[in-house]
Amino acid sequence: MSERSDVTDTACAYRRTGIVPVGEAGGLKALTDREREVLLLLGTGLGNRRLASELGIAERTVKAHIARIANKLxxxxxxxxxxxxxxxxxxxxxxxxxxxxxxALSPGAPRMSVA
Ligand SMILES: [Zn+2]
Structure with a gap:
């Protein structure tokens, strides 16, 4: 039996793709303090150059941090x-x-109004 049999075009994007944007439980705990800092900044949507500037490190180091974070999560x-x-x-x-x-996007928080 397929667990996707009830998935339609209107299904939740996470169910539809099987990709859930949450790391393994406790995944954040696997990060170093620096990696958590990089992760937090990455959520701003800024590019590597700006992130490097904010962190006072080289762009290639930012990329290396993000690669390690992605792997851990x-x-x-x-x-x-x-x-x-x-x-x-x-x-x-x-x-x-x-x-x-x-x-407002945290688990348990009230859903944001789309109106
Ligand atoms: Zn904040």
């Missing part, structure tokens, strides 16, 4: 890692004055 692409970053923002962000809106 079981993600295939940089964009998938960025999605994990956004979903994990409330966990990763240590700023008590965080003004971001991403907490």
């Amino acid at each position: 079981g993600q295939e692409t940089r964009l998938q890692v960025a999605v994990v970053s956004v979903l994990s923002h409330a966990v990763l962000c240590g700023d008590p004055s965080c003004p971001c809106r991403h907490s």
